[in-house]
Amino acid sequence: MKKITILILLLTVIISCKSTSVGNTKLDNKTERILKGNWIISGVNFPGSNYINVTSFNLGDSKCLINSEWSFISNNNKGEMKLNNSSSVCKDYSSPITWYINKEGNFVFKFINNYKAKEVNNGYVLDIKNVSETSFDLVDKINVAGEIKNITYTFQRK
Known part of the structure; x- marks a missing residue:
């Protein structure tokens, strides 16, 4: 009987000390649903933009x-971006992306190209502001x- 009591006590301690994993850093599903769809960057603004690159x-x-195309799919947090402002300075570029709104309310994304998202370690964290059905800003x-x-990237719904 003493061994059973010790075993029950030990199991209780083990179960109560088990850590729980959040596993999901997304909080703002409402904003993610608003961003679902196709967008273009209509402007890029920062102090001194006329003088510096x-x-x-x-x-x-x-x-x-400017005029790059972005698509966001909210139910799987994937999408794509395309640069199509070809000039002597700009090059064409296209890449699948992954994205989400983190627990701090920031927009997080990374280019995944021909890799799986978990294989890509570099990404970007930007503030998201002025979200509406037709526009938003990434800062x-x-x-x-x-x-x-x-530096503010202004997005307009396409």
Whole structure:
């Protein structure tokens, strides 16, 4: 009987100390559903944009993102982006993406190209602002002459 009591006590301790995994960092499913669909970047704005060039997402000049096409699928957090602003400065580029709104309310995405999402370690975390059915802004932080400034990507529903 003493062994059974010790065994029950031991099992109780083990079960009560079992850690629980959240496993899901998404919180804002409502915003994700609003973003579902096809979008274009209609503007890229930051202090000094007339005088300096900023490289966005390691793709090239931030102005090359204007008119880029983005699609977001909210039920599986996948999508695609296409740069189609070909010029001597801008190159064509297309990639599948994964994305979600994290528990802090930030927009998180990464280009996955020909890889599985779990194999890609680099991504981007941006503030999401001014969300409506027809537009929203993604805001990134950039270093301009030693000062942190905001760069805003304005999206319009296509």
